[in-house]
Each structure stands twice: as structure tokens, then as C-alpha cells.
Amino acid sequence: MIVSVVLTRKKRCLLAGLIILLLLLIFFAGRLRSGGAADPNAASPAAGRQRLVPIYYVDTPEKKLAISFDASWGAEYTPKILETLQEHNLKTTFFLTGFWIDKYPELVKRIAAEGHELGNHTATHPHLNTLDKEAIKKELQQVHDKLQELSGQTPILFRPPFGEYSNKVIEAATEMNYYTIQWSVDSLDWKDISKEEIVSRVTRRLHPGAIVLFHNNGTYTAEALPEILAYARQEGYEIVKISDLIYKENYYIDPSDGAQKKKD
Secondary structure, rough: OOOOOOOHHHHHHHHHHHHHHHHHHHHHHHHHHHHHEEEEEEEOOOOOOOOOOOOOEEOOOOOOOEEEEOOEEEOOOOHHHHHHHHHHOOOOOOOOHHHHHHHHHHHHHHHHOOOOOEEOOOOOOOOOHOOOHHHHHHHHHHHHHHHHHHHHOOOOOEEHHHOOOOOOHHHHHHOOOOOOEOOEEEEHHHHHHHHHHHHHHHHHHHHOOEEEEOOOOOHHHHHHHHHHHHHHHOOOOEEEOOHHHHOEEEEEEOOOOEEEEEOO
């Protein structure tokens, strides 16, 4: 006996609906998988967005460079760093977190009073790529207000925690009138490498327009600093604050290496 199976219109519609639902589930699962592995700094081809990068260094023929200190945890070695900078008559840039400011307000005042520049390093040192734009702005605003209150300075420089950034992070900072600053020379003092290693690493990498990264509480940073400063001076470098190194207008940032360049 031959059995014929005839689908009713209702059954055919139900089957078609199930197939469509299955295809949608497969599509969105694929999107989620690829999104988790995507580079947060990459531009979106669909949106045609340009990849934004911070200022890593300044493309300049002048033998000028800036040194900077990130302050997030501890302050044991900060007075010695400040004494060394004063002895060499140098002004530098300190990027401060909100909880460091709250714990060491007198040091914040001293850093500012001695002529150094205060930069924004966020309130809680979070992974900013995990936050939405409003939360990023809140992190910046809290530190902005604290620095203004304690020092009278209006900060214009921002360094993202962990060196992590994305278009969203840079856009949020730019909308708050901040220049986003990275570095081209990492002292690696945060790894507690020896004084000799810090000196060797930094002096071998100095270049015109460099931005050097130190930490205020690196175990051997204060010890290494005098030799590094003496070497830079001997090589003819002028050491300035970051805001005195970067271009404020008529510039662009090369996305390939983060060089801030003057427009022709």
C-alpha cells in the first residue's frame, strides 16, 4: 500500500518558520563568537570607521622628550623622585588615579606646587574597554574634579589604565577635551627589574619626541632616574612636560605607530 503524506498549509508555514528561526540562531551565534575574538581597536568595516589611536610619541626633528609617572598604588619613593626632578630643575607629567589622590592629597598638592603637570588616569583604574561611554566619562570626570579642587590645574591629558583603549575610549576622552596619551619608551619599572636594567632599557630607546613611562612607586625608579636624566642631557635632549611636547592643533595621529604629526 502506498501511503501519501500531504502537508497542510498550516504545517508548511510552521516548518518554514522553524527553519527561519534556526538560521537566525546560527547567524547570531556566529556574530557572538566573532565579536568575542575581535580586536577592540580595529575599525568597523561595516560602519567605515577609522581606527583611533592615542599619542605614542611626537614626530619632531627637535631633540625633545617627555617623561611621565603613573601613580596608582603606593607613594614610598615619590618624595625622592620629586627631589631628583627639583635638583635637575625639570618639570614632568604625573598621571593620577582617583583612589591615589584620595589617599595622598598632600602629595598631589606638592607635585602641582613644584610645577609638574597633573594628568588623568581614571578614578578606579578599570579595564575601560569593558565600560560604556558614559561610565568612561564618569571615571574621568571624578578625577578631573579632584585635580582641579586640589591643585587649581585643569587637566588635559589622559592615560588609559593598562594601556588599553578602543575607539570608544578615545572618543569619550576627546569629548571631554582630553588628549589620550600612551608611551613609546616603557621603563618596565613596574616589573621590579633592577636599577641597571631600567637605566639600560630607557637610555637605549630614547629618541626625539619620545614619551617615557615610569611609575611613581617602582622599586628602583627613583634610583635609576638620576642616571637616565644625566644621559639624556649629555645626548642633548631637552626634557619637557607632555603638554609642552605634543601639538595642540593642526595635527594628525598616524594609526600605524601612534606618531603625532604636524599637518602640511
